[in-house]
Amino acid sequence: MVEGQIPIEEYKTGNTKHKWDFNKLNFAHRIVAEYDYKKGEINKGYANRTLYINLESREIKEKKVTEDMKKKFTGGRGFGLKLLWDGIKPSTRWDSNENELIITTGPLCGATQYPGSGKSICLTVSPLKDIICDSNVGGFFGPYLKFAGFDAVEIQGKAKHDVIIIIDGEKGKITVETAPLEETDSHLLNEQLTHMYASEDNDKSRQKISVVTAGKGAKNSYWGCLNFSFYDIRRKVSRMKQAGRGGLGTVFRDKKIKAIVAKVESFTGISNNPANPNKIASVGTKLHREIRDLDRYQCNMRAVGTSHLVEVMDEYDLLPCENYRFGSFPKASKIYSPKFYERFTKIIPDGCWHGCTMACSKTVDGFKVKTGPYKDQKVTVDGPEYETIACGSNMGLWNPDWILEFNFYCDTYGLDTISTGTSIAFYMEMYEYGILNKKRCDNLELCFGNFDAVMEFIHRLAKDNKSEFITVAGKGIRCVKDWLKKNSWGDPLLIDDCGMESKGLEYSEYVTKESLAMQGGYGLTLKGPQHDEAWLIFMDMVNNAIPTFKEKAEALHYYPMWRTWFGLNGLCKLPWNDIEPANNAETEEPTKVPEHVQNYVEYQNAMTGWNITKDDLIMQSERCYNWQRAMNVWMGRGRRKDDWIPYRSMGPVTEVEYLSRKDRYNKLIVEKLGIKEDEVEKMDTINKIKLLYDYRQDQYQKLADAVYFRRGWTPNGIPTPQKMKKLGFTDKKILDMLQKAIDEDDIKGLNVWGGKYKKGEKPPSIDPKYWEKWKTL
Amino acid sequence: MSIKVNGKQVIWIENETVKQLLKRMKYTFPLVVVKINDKLVPRSSYTETIIPDKAKIAVIHMISGG
Numbered sequence: 080m081v082e083g084q085i086p087i088e089e090y091k092t093g094n095t096k097h098k099w100d101f102n103k104l105n106f107a108h109r110i111v112a113e114y115d116y117k118k119g120e121i122n123k124g125y126a127n128r129t130l131y132i133n134l135e136s137r138e139i140k141e142k143k144v145t146e147d148m149k150k151k152f153t154g155g156r157g158f159g160l161k162l163l164w165d166g167i168k169p170s171t172r173w174d175s176n177e178n179e180l181i182i183t184t185g186p187l188c189g190a191t192q193y194p195g196s197g198k199s200i201c202l203t204v205s206p207l208k209d210i211i212c213d214s215n216v217g218g219f220f221g222p223y224l225k226f227a228g229f230d231a232v233e234i235q236g237k238a239k240h241d242v243i244i245i246i247d248g249e250k251g252k253i254t255v256e257t258a259p260l261e262e263t264d265s266h267l268l269n270e271q272l273t274h275m276y277a278s279e280d281n282d283k284s285r286q287k288i289s290v291v292t293a294g295k296g297a298k299n300s301y302w303g304c305l306n307f308s309f310y311d312i313r314r315k316v317s318r319m320k321q322a323g324r325g326g327l328g329t330v331f332r333d334k335k336i337k338a339i340v341a342k343v344e345s346f347t348g349i350s351n352n353p354a355n356p357n358k359i360a361s362v363g364t365k366l367h368r369e370i371r372d373l374d375r376y377q378c379n380m381r382a383v384g385t386s387h388l389v390e391v392m393d394e395y396d397l398l399p400c401e402n403y404r405f406g407s408f409p410k411a412s413k414i415y416s417p418k419f420y421e422r423f424t425k426i427i428p429d430g431c432w433h434g435c436t437m438a439c440s441k442t443v444d445g446f447k448v449k450t451g452p453y454k455d456q457k458v459t460v461d462g463p464e465y466e467t468i469a470c471g472s473n474m475g476l477w478n479p480d481w482i483l484e485f486n487f488y489c490d491t492y493g494l495d496t497i498s499t500g501t502s503i504a505f506y507m508e509m510y511e512y513g514i515l516n517k518k519r520c521d522n523l524e525l526c527f528g529n530f531d532a533v534m535e536f537i538h539r540l541a542k543d544n545k546s547e548f549i550t551v552a553g554k555g556i557r558c559v560k561d562w563l564k565k566n567s568w569g570d571p572l573l574i575d576d577c578g579m580e581s582k583g584l585e586y587s588e589y590v591t592k593e594s595l596a597m598q599g600g601y602g603l604t605l606k607g608p609q610h611d612e613a614w615l616i617f618m619d620m621v622n623n624a625i626p627t628f629k630e631k632a633e634a635l636h637y638y639p640m641w642r643t644w645f646g647l648n649g650l651c652k653l654p655w656n657d658i659e660p661a662n663n664a665e666t667e668e669p670t671k672v673p674e675h676v677q678n679y680v681e682y683q684n685a686m687t688g689w690n691i692t693k694d695d696l697i698m699q700s701e702r703c704y705n706w707q708r709a710m711n712v713w714m715g716r717g718r719r720k721d722d723w724i725p726y727r728s729m730g731p732v733t734e735v736e737y738l739s740r741k742d743r744y745n746k747l748i749v750e751k752l753g754i755k756e757d758e759v760e761k762m763d764t765i766n767k768i769k770l771l772y773d774y775r776q777d778q779y780q781k782l783a784d785a786v787y788f789r790r791g792w793t794p795n796g797i798p799t800p801q802k803m804k805k806l807g808f809t810d811k812k813i814l815d816m817l818q819k820a821i822d823e824d825d826i827k828g829l830n831v832w833g834g835k836y837k838k839g840e841k842p843p844s845i846d847p848k849y850w851e852k853w854k855t856l
Numbered sequence: 857m858s859i860k861v862n863g864k865q866v867i868w869i870e871n872e873t874v875k876q877l878l879k880r881m882k883y884t885f886p887l888v889v890v891k892i893n894d895k896l897v898p899r900s901s902y903t904e905t906i907i908p909d910k911a912k913i914a915v916i917h918m919i920s921g922g
């Protein structure tokens with residue numbers, strides 16, 4: 080036992096206990112649809128069928144997973160995209176009847192021998208963006224869905240009343256039933272349903288249940304997340320992990336789904352029936368040992384989870400403070416990981432799926448709530464993870480307990496902490512400039528550091544009757560920008576530059592001003608500014624390892640492909656590079672962690688019986704990545720203009736930002752713009768900001784040119800049919816659609832490079848329609 | 857008298873060890889690989905290895921995060 084750890088048998092969370100009349104709750108249920116299915120065996124990681132449920136027509140059916148589907152889309156997110164392509168229209172919007180909510184698994188999902196193998200991937204047309212959003216999440220639901228017999232569940236249509244969907248792998252039965260009396264807030268609803276659907280009244284039975292829920296906030300905003308439960312047998316708490324990004328929970332509640340319950344009869348480490356279980360065990364054992372022996376000297380994730388990143392980001396000027404104006408702050412040490420370590424309950428393992436030695440899913444048990452409907456109750460708070468803590472710094476909340484309170488309510492109301500925190504930070508900055516004020520903010524003093532106002536805002540968001548401000552504010556930064564501009568409140572350019580969203584999705588929590596590659600890592604993406612495509616800040620800004628556009632573009636090709644791969648397979652990214660083998664430094668490309676890449680090759684081969692190489696892994700991702708971009712084009716997006724990012728993520732918008740890093744920016748003007756030092760000293764700050772403004776925007780355009788070229792896309796960002804054919808796609812519908820889009824761009828004169836190339840500088844290709852010359856077709 | 861750290865010119869300090877240099881550069885991230893003139897410095901030697909004048913130092917930060 081680790082020092083300071085509490086013996087499990089002595090452990091009590093101290094949480095407030097709730098009693099419900101389960102008979103009464105159950106009695107109020109009415110069955111809307113039922114479907115019996117034949118339980119089947121999983122074969123080499125695949126259940127070989129998906130589940131389709133239409134809540135309007137009440138149709139429930141199985142769909143076969145073909146070999147061709149596996150070959151082209153691999154699984155997980157790839158399967159989700161294929162199902163969406165077949166199920167929705169280009170005009171489908173988040174609240175359209177035909178929009179689908181999909182939860183997928185992946186061939187490696189559910190294994191327990193290799194750390195981080197329990198992730199689900201969720202997809203839908205997002206309310207924030209009008210394109211597809213994907214989000215990955217831990218918890219037991221994904222593995223249980225597969226063990227119940229399905230590689231994915233696809234839900235279309237809307238129910239008339241609040242319903243629960245039960246996927247009962249014990250009986251081989253799907254049931255949709257109304258659930259009028261259950262709680263709506265996730266921490267309570269999870270607990271209720273875990274108890275109600277467990278076969279017996281004991282912890283072992285409860286552990287065979289996993290529940291997906293959203294909450295009141297998800298219903299009333301565009302920031303709805305999905306909570307995926309995992310019953311913690313030590314704490315006796317139904318804990319939750321979140322599929323946060325893009326408003327999945329909003330779609331869930333719009334379909335009137337109150338919860339989805341998955342139940343399994345039993346499972347073992349080899350329920351996936353791998354082709355070579357011994358190989359998986361040996362590859363997994365190696366990584367288990369590595370984590371056990373080395374984590375404490377590396378990231379210390381087993382003790383503090385991802386919270387260790389707070390101090391790292393603060394030191395490197397990357398921690399978003401006061402709406403990304405600054406990358407570090409004098410008060411930041413108040414929310415460093417030791418402050419959370421003091422509060423975390425020290426029971427390990429803390430994995431969000433069985434067999435994850437990394438065990439980074441920390442909790443604070445018995446946390447006394449200070450505000451709102453659960454005031455004075457004691458609850459378990461899952462997290463906070465780095466991103467949530469950094470929302471605290473972004474809003475100026477320098478108190479760990481305030482961050483825990485924010486975390487708890489966002490989770491239970493079904494709100495994505497990232498979108499909520501980033502948006503509030505923007506509203507706070509607008510408040511500081513007088514563009515928003517108390518009157519415009521529904522009487523809230525929404526200024527940096529005002530914890531009471533933040534919590535009151537969140538509580539009002541969870542209520543059905545809302546003021547104009549709360550209604551608009553809950554739709555995210557893009558809507559608020561339009562609202563402010565429509566009312567002529569403030570300088571439109573300042574509003575646009577400060578609001579940290581791209582494609583309608585709010586930024587995750589890193590300051591990118593000094594890393595052009597990471598600006599691309601946020602902007603030149605499929606779903607928007609989430610760091611799960613590429614995190615290149617160190618490689619670019621600190622290591623200085625990718626100085627040219629070509630090198631940055633290569634990194635923006637490789638890393639998004641690599642990270643996409645985790646989502647195809649049902650894996651967590653963290654055990655790839657938040658731990659490294661002892662000899663990693665001696666390898667040729669330590670940042671790629673070559674030994675772990677080889678592990679993944681062996682792991683997938685051992686599960687599926689395939690014989691793939693590490694290049695094939697990238698190819699699997701490239702297919703999925705390009706398909707998703709093509710679907711963005713299909714839905715009227717996926718062009719250069721859609722990849723634009725707010726200037727706050729490129730450089731200093733305001734004088735206070737410039738002056739806070741004056742030496743850095745002055746030097747940059749001298750070095751990059753060739754202006755003499757004494758002249759720079761004499762210039763006023765506004766003019767210097769303007770010079771940087773033009774320079775950095777042009778740099779971003781040039782980066783986009785290089786990246787589109789590397790990816791085989793047109794200069795306006797469209798995957799070419801030629802590229803799609805190279806990837807093995809022959810679907811005429813998608814190829815014709817892309818060609819039509821390119822032809823339309825041509826008429827508008829958009830097939831041209833975006834950067835302003837001076838003498839001596841060259842675009843990626845002299846011919847902007849370079850792909851037309853490819854001979855390999 | 858200077859050294860290059862990740863491509864940037866930095867003043868050379870006599871008898872400075874790798875550990876001290878990392879501290880001076882505020883490179884606090886634990887997952888780094890250090891190379892002096894392309895030669896790897898084992899993590900266990902950071903406290904003894906002295907940085908020579910005109911050295912080219914690479915402090916490669918692993919990606920981590922997210």
Ligand code: SF4
Nearest residue numbers: 195431435437439651
């Ligand atoms: S590393 Fe952390 S988030 Fe990933 S699977 Fe393990 S416990 Fe879950």
